[in-house]
Amino acid sequence: MAMGGGSGVGGGRRGRRGRKGPLTEINVTPLVDVMLVLLIIFMISAPLLTVGVPVELPKTEASAVEIKSEPLSVSIDQNGAIFIGDSEADFNDLTTRLFTEAGGADKAAERPVFVRADGRAPYQAVARVMARLSANGFTKLNLITDTAPEA
Template structure:
């Protein structure tokens, strides 16, 4: 096999391969792995963020009211259908509700408290929980509902038809 003077891979030519020791520093940063990792993290957080809401499964009643604007660090009090009461995710007996909520809130009695009650929970239980929160000194008590339902029974009730 004959070697040409113009052959780029010739062993002794000036255009031939350089030895490894003379290679200059690579001044470019490869951002492809960084972009790949960031896209994977974005997808993971988009999927996991909705799962980080309060952990007590409830069926909230629906109303026409719009969602409230975000408030910092609310305390969640949940009332299940069977009357069980939870502060955040810890079950609390009704008798110690005020004390436990005061312990969670500390000295900040203006911290918002969100009452989440199952739509099938007894009205009496929900009213007692809200009264207990009020007498414990909390001033920002909010009752959470799902949006999209009727705000009053007027639209849901069909007009009466006269009986013959």
């Protein structure tokens, strides 16, 4: 009898010991995974955030361009006014005046066009002039820049 009663009580205790208690440790593996993913995202997106840095684009270290024929010169001042040679030109008359200076539309495609834009000129003005020239058959477009001072 003593065996039966003792085994019944002991059997109940063994059942409780067999169960696992509540988990008291924190599993850090998912936390490390999330942190690594965030690190990768920040590493990829960080270079894209530097677009808004002010840069003076017209100063470059480009070498001189070799010219085989006399170039046509288009200048854009800081206010966006367009000049062909030394005289001011309207945006709508730009291509007709360049065709006249080049000696016709067939000769204009062979001659290079130098676009000299002030560093403070609106980007829209420079882009519009280059797009107009490109759309009208001027294929040899060159942006003239100032050379950067040597260190």
